[in-house]
Amino acid sequence: MRVLATAKVEAVAPEGGEALLIQFIKMYRDAAQYIVDGIWLLNDVPSEKSLHKMFYSELRRQGFRAHHVSEIYKRAKEVVEGAKRNNGSKPVLKKLTARIHPLDYKVDFSAKTLRIAVLNNQWVELRLK
Numbered sequence: 001m002r003v004l005a006t007a008k009v010e011a012v013a014p015e016g017g018e019a020l021l022i023q024f025i026k027m028y029r030d031a032a033q034y035i036v037d038g039i040w041l042l043n044d045v046p047s048e049k050s051l052h053k054m055f056y057s058e059l060r061r062q063g064f065r066a067h068h069v070s071e072i073y074k075r076a077k078e079v080v081e082g083a084k085r086n087n088g089s090k091p092v093l094k095k096l097t098a099r100i101h102p103l104d105y106k107v108d109f110s111a112k113t114l115r116i117a118v119l120n121n122q123w124v125e126l127r128l129k
Contacts, residue, residue, distance in 0.1 A: 009128055009129075010129040011114055011126035011127060011129060012127045013124065014127070017124040020118050020119075020122060021116070021118060021124050023119070024098070024118035024124075025096045027062065027063075027119065028064075028068065028072065029093050029094075029096055029098075031062065031064065032072050032076045033076075033093045034055075035051065035055055035072065035073065035076035036076045036079055036090070037090070038054065039080055040080060045077055045081050045084070046077075048070070048073050048077065051073045051076075052070075055069075055073070056069055059072065062119075063119035063120040064119065065104060065117055067101035067103055067117075068104065070101070071098075071099040071101055100116060100117075104116065112127060112128040113125055113126065113127055114128055
């Protein structure tokens, strides 16, 4: 049985880890905005397979892991579909949020640590409060 859980935790980043994490989240937002901009003028929102063909190699060159890229597609597609469904203007992403695939993080409750994969296969280890 598979269970989906959303958790909000408070954590402390080690020296230098905070900068890597913020850089990753900003690049994630910018990549999603890039895809939103690229598909906004199209009549129909492309499938994830089409988005993969259009953007995968470019996002991988920027240092994103494969799982990050698929989550970026999903986010951008949902934003565009929502805006078009509500007859809104082109969305501009401002919040610093990122969806992390289950293979891109590791939680160790005994050691109270959370490891998150960021750009270029680097990991940031956060200490849970």
